[in-house]
Amino acid sequence: MWATNLRIIGIVVGTLALxxxxxxxxxxxxxxxxxxxxxxxxxxxxQLVGAGDQLYHGAGGCTACHGLGTRAxxxxxxxxxxxxxxxxxxxxxxxxxxxxxxxxxxxxxxxxVVSGYEPIMPEMxxxxxxxxxxxxxxxxxxxxxxxxxxxxxxxxASGSAAPAAGGGAxxxxxxxxxxxxxxxxxxxxGCTACHKINGEGGAIGPDLTHVxxxxxxxxxxxxxxxxxxxxxxxxxxFKGVMPxxxxxxxxxxxxxxxxxxxxxxx
Numbered sequence: 020m021w022a023t024n025l026r027i028i029g030i031v032v033g034t035l036a037l038x039x040x041x042x043x044x045x046x047x048x049x050x051x052x053x054x055x056x057x058x059x060x061x062x063x064x065x066q067l068v069g070a071g072d073q074l075y076h077g078a079g080g081c082t083a084c085h086g087l088g089t090r091a092x093x094x095x096x097x098x099x100x101x102x103x104x105x106x107x108x109x110x111x112x113x114x115x116x117x118x119x120x121x122x123x124x125x126x127x128x129x130x131x132v133v134s135g136y137e138p139i140m141p142e143m144x145x146x147x148x149x150x151x152x153x154x155x156x157x158x159x160x161x162x163x164x165x166x167x168x169x170x171x172x173x174x175x176a177s178g179s180a181a182p183a184a185g186g187g188a189x190x191x192x193x194x195x196x197x198x199x200x201x202x203x204x205x206x207x208x209g210c211t212a213c214h215k216i217n218g219e220g221g222a223i224g225p226d227l228t229h230v231x232x233x234x235x236x237x238x239x240x241x242x243x244x245x246x247x248x249x250x251x252x253x254x255x256x257f258k259g260v261m262p263x264x265x266x267x268x269x270x271x272x273x274x275x276x277x278x279x280x281x282x283x284x285x
Contacts, residue, residue, distance in 0.1 A: 064166040071158025105164025141209035201280035
């Protein structure tokens with residue numbers, strides 16, 4: 020009897036160990052989502068800078084390109100003898116002060132591209148709320164300049180979640196208001212800033228027009244959720260540019276709609 024019990028215990032322990040090993044081998048999607056930011060009418064410059072600092076070094080994804088000295092200009096350190104971004108932002112475009120230039124750089128990054136760099140930055144207003152955008156502006160100004168963002172610049176937060184709160188964060192509506200139309204999702208997520216599909220979009224990332232003939236359905240899904248897992252040949256220098264937050268930003272229905280749509284493009 021004892022021998023039988025020991026065999027049963029051994030089988031149970033062995034089975035648990037096997038499943039634990041398998042579970043640890045499965046890649047985990049670790050997406051950090053820019054949480055909704057609420058700034059009151061009495062917000063201070065210090066609070067704005069602190070919130071912007073967290074976004075810049077965290078969920079905003081800014082450090083994927085800035086600070087490397089290759090993909091995008093250095094912002095927090097010297098750039099070609101001009102100092103950090105707060106010291107030079109007011110001299111970039113005639114007629115634009117630092118605050119206006121930084122806001123434009125975040126919301127319309129192709130309006131002015133610094134010489135020597137490619138226009139790879141997505142429109143951050145598609146990803147971040149207005150409150151988050153202005154917090155980033157304040158943080159960037161604080162690096163070598165004077166913070167002049169005030170509560171009057173920041174529109175009141177609406178009752179809905181910020182665009183980046185996403186479908187994976189407790190059932191929020193997802194990108195583009197939760198639409199499951201693939202092209203609406205693609206435009207709303209800013210994909211066309213880098214990728215071209217059916218003649219629309221940029222040429223920084225791989226053309227998606229015939230992506231279904233190159234990648235399986237599973238690989239397309241993985242490329243959306245874990246963009247750095249595999250890098251297309253010829254695009255190695257852009258590894259890390261694509262946001263890693265889509266696993267939480269897209270609803271399950273949006274993700275599957277997008278995967279099915281791209282898979283059909285043979």
